[in-house]
Amino acid sequence: MARARTGVRALGAVLAAVLGVTALAGCSSTGGKRAEDARRAAENARGKAAVTTPRWTFAMVTHSGDGDTFWDIVQKGAKEAAAKDNINFLYAHSDEGQQQAQLVDSYISKKVDALIVTLAKPDAMKAVVAKATAAGIPVITVNSGSAQSEEYGALTHIGQDESVAGEAVGEELTERGRKKALCVLHEQGNVGHEQRCAGVKKTFGGQVQNLYVDGTNMPDVQASIEAKLQADRSVDAVVTLGAPFADAAVQAKKTAGSDAEIDTFDLNAKVAAGLEQGTLGFAVDQQPYLQGYEAVDLLWLYKYNADVLGGGRPVLTGPQIITEKDAAQLREYTERGTR
Amino acid sequence: MSQAAPPAVPGSAEPAQDERLLRTSLTRRLMGRPELGSVVGAVAVFVFFSIVADSFLQPSSLNTVLYAASTLGVMAVPVALLMIGGEFDLSAGVMVTSSALISSMFSYQMTANVWVGVGVSLLVTLAIGAFNGFMLTRTKLPSFIITLGTFLMLTGLNLGFTKLISGTVSTKSIADMEGFASARAVFAETPLLGATVKSTILWWAVLVALATWILLRTRFGNWIFAVGGGADAARAVGVPVKRTKIFLYMGVAFAAWVSGQHLLFSFDVVQSGEGVGNELTYIIAAVIGGCLITGGYGSAIGSAVGAFIFGMTSKGIVYAEWNPDWFKFFLGAMLLLATLLNAWVRKRAEATR
Numbered sequence: 001m002a003r004a005r006t007g008v009r010a011l012g013a014v015l016a017a018v019l020g021v022t023a024l025a026g027c028s029s030t031g032g033k034r035a036e037d038a039r040r041a042a043e044n045a046r047g048k049a050a051v052t053t054p055r056w057t058f059a060m061v062t063h064s065g066d067g068d069t070f071w072d073i074v075q076k077g078a079k080e081a082a083a084k085d086n087i088n089f090l091y092a093h094s095d096e097g098q099q100q101a102q103l104v105d106s107y108i109s110k111k112v113d114a115l116i117v118t119l120a121k122p123d124a125m126k127a128v129v130a131k132a133t134a135a136g137i138p139v140i141t142v143n144s145g146s147a148q149s150e151e152y153g154a155l156t157h158i159g160q161d162e163s164v165a166g167e168a169v170g171e172e173l174t175e176r177g178r179k180k181a182l183c184v185l186h187e188q189g190n191v192g193h194e195q196r197c198a199g200v201k202k203t204f205g206g207q208v209q210n211l212y213v214d215g216t217n218m219p220d221v222q223a224s225i226e227a228k229l230q231a232d233r234s235v236d237a238v239v240t241l242g243a244p245f246a247d248a249a250v251q252a253k254k255t256a257g258s259d260a261e262i263d264t265f266d267l268n269a270k271v272a273a274g275l276e277q278g279t280l281g282f283a284v285d286q287q288p289y290l291q292g293y294e295a296v297d298l299l300w301l302y303k304y305n306a307d308v309l310g311g312g313r314p315v316l317t318g319p320q321i322i323t324e325k326d327a328a329q330l331r332e333y334t335e336r337g338t339r
Numbered sequence: 340m341s342q343a344a345p346p347a348v349p350g351s352a353e354p355a356q357d358e359r360l361l362r363t364s365l366t367r368r369l370m371g372r373p374e375l376g377s378v379v380g381a382v383a384v385f386v387f388f389s390i391v392a393d394s395f396l397q398p399s400s401l402n403t404v405l406y407a408a409s410t411l412g413v414m415a416v417p418v419a420l421l422m423i424g425g426e427f428d429l430s431a432g433v434m435v436t437s438s439a440l441i442s443s444m445f446s447y448q449m450t451a452n453v454w455v456g457v458g459v460s461l462l463v464t465l466a467i468g469a470f471n472g473f474m475l476t477r478t479k480l481p482s483f484i485i486t487l488g489t490f491l492m493l494t495g496l497n498l499g500f501t502k503l504i505s506g507t508v509s510t511k512s513i514a515d516m517e518g519f520a521s522a523r524a525v526f527a528e529t530p531l532l533g534a535t536v537k538s539t540i541l542w543w544a545v546l547v548a549l550a551t552w553i554l555l556r557t558r559f560g561n562w563i564f565a566v567g568g569g570a571d572a573a574r575a576v577g578v579p580v581k582r583t584k585i586f587l588y589m590g591v592a593f594a595a596w597v598s599g600q601h602l603l604f605s606f607d608v609v610q611s612g613e614g615v616g617n618e619l620t621y622i623i624a625a626v627i628g629g630c631l632i633t634g635g636y637g638s639a640i641g642s643a644v645g646a647f648i649f650g651m652t653s654k655g656i657v658y659a660e661w662n663p664d665w666f667k668f669f670l671g672a673m674l675l676l677a678t679l680l681n682a683w684v685r686k687r688a689e690a691t692r
Contacts, residue, residue, distance in 0.1 A: 028517035032450030036511070067498045067508045067612020188667065212663045216613050218606055220653070223407035227657040230403060231394045244509065244610050251605070256399065270512065270608055337507040
C-alpha cells in the first residue's frame, strides 16, 4: 500500500518535472502553426456559391478506408466544387464492398439528386448502380471501375486507369536506366494495387518484384523494405504505392546502405519536398482533387445543361509524372492538402 | 517466481545431501521458467532462417530484425505484465498513434518547442491508461469490452481531431521546429559509441530489465501475479487489486507513449489511421513468450523472446525471398509452429519436475 502510494507521488513528481522543463523550454521560433498562418495570411475567401441553380443534394460513396490521405484530397475537391455549384454534398465510405453498396442504397432511398461512386469492387456495386439509374438518379463513377462504368449505366467515369498509371511508371523507370524494381504494396488483396504493379511489370525493361507490407504499422513498413534491400542488393528502384510510404522507403534505403532510387504513386507535402531535395526520383500523380471536383462539377453541368463529358470513354485525370522541376510549384498545394 | 530456494551446489554430490536440495539445480530451475519454451522456439526459428535465407546472418540484417522486434517488443513488455495480471488491452495499438498525434499537433498548433508536446502527450496518454484501468475496476465489465470501447473511441478521436485541427488526415511536419533534433535522439535514433542505434532497441532493453525486476523482486510484482492468479484470493490477503490493475494499464500507456514518440520522431508526420490491428501483435508476442491468456503466469523476458520470434519470422520471410502472395500464410504457420513448440517444451519441462 505504502509503496504504491509512493509510486503515485513519484509519478506525479516526474510529470511535474517533465512539464516544468518543457514549459521552461517554451515556444519554438521555427515552424509550427505560426509560420503557417504567416504563409497564408493572404488566403482568399473560398466556399461561396457562384451559381443560382436550386440547392441539389449530391452524395459520394467511396471504397476508402478510415483516415486515408488520398481520399481526403478527393473529398476536398468535391466539397469545394459543391460550394461553388450551390450543392448540398454528402459523403460516406466503407472499404467493404457490401457495406459500400448499402450506403449507396440508403442515399437512393434518401432521394439524392445525383450519385458519385467508386467501383473498386464492381460486382458488389452493380445492383445498386442499376437501381439508382432506374430511379432516375444520374451516377458518375470515379477513380476505379473504368471498365465497368459504362456497362453499369453511369454517365461517365473520371479517374486514372491503374494499369495505365503502372505502365507510365514502368516506362519512366526504363528511361532512367533502372534494372530491378521493387513494388511495395501496403494493402494485400487490393485490386488497384495489384494492377499498378502489374502495369509496372508490363512496360519496365528490367525485373519487378512485389513486396507486401503492413500499411497500418509504419516502423514495420520501414523494416520490411530494409530487409528486402539487404536480401537483394541488385534492387535499384523502389516504387511505393502511396505517398506516406515513400518516406519509410527513404529511411529504409539509408539504413540498408542501398543506393536504390525511391519513386512513388501519389503526392503529399513530404513527397514534394523529397522530390525537390532529390531524395525521391519521381512521383506519379492521378490528381485526386480533380477526381472529386470534376465529378461534382460534371453532375451539376448534367443537371443544369444535360452536358456529358467523355463521350462514353473515361475522362483521365492521370498519370502525371512529377519530377524535381515540377515539385517546387506543387509544394504549396500539397501543404494545403489539395494536391 | 521469487520463492527463495536453497542454493544448489553442483558438483558436491555428497551422499549426506538431502535429495530434495538437488531438485533446485540450475537446469531444473531453468526448466521451470515460463520463457523456456519460447527460447527454444526462437533458436529454432533463428537456425531455420539462417539456413534458408543467405542474407539473414549479415550484421545489418540482424540489426533490421532487432529493430522490427524492438518496435513490437516495447509494447509487448507492459502488455505481458497486464496479461499476467489477468487483463488485456485492445486499445494499445491505436493508443500509440494517439500519443504521436497529440505530441505533434500540440507542438504545431501552439508553435511550441516539441518537448512541450511530448510532455503533454505523456500526461494525456497516461490518463487514457488510467481511464481504462479505472473503468475496468469500477464497472467490473470484462477488459475485452472496456478496451474495445476505448479502441473504437480512440480510432474515431484520432481521425476526427486530426481532420478538425490539421484539415487533413495526417499531421503537418514538425521537423523544422525547435527541440526536434534532441527529441529525435531520444526517441528515434540515438547516437551511441560513434554509431546511431534505433532508440526503440534501447528503450526495449531498459523496459524488459525494469519489468523483470518489478516482477521478481518487488512487492508490486507479487501483486501482479496474485491479481492474475485469482483476484478474490488476492484481495482476501490484502492485495490492492484495483490499484494494481490501474497501474498495469498505465504501464501500457507509458509504453504506448514511447512507441508513439518513436513513430513521430522517425517519420515526423503521423497518419491518423495507423495502428489499428497492432494490439493483436503485442498480445501474440506476449503469448508466444509464455504468458497465459488466463493470467497469473508469464514473464517480461518471455515477451521479449516472443517479439523477437515475430520479428525474425516476418523479416526472415523477406530475406528468404519467398513468394509474397503467401506471406501471411507463412507468417501464421511459423507463429503456430513456434507456439506449439513452446507449449510442448513447457509440458516436457513440467513433466520432468
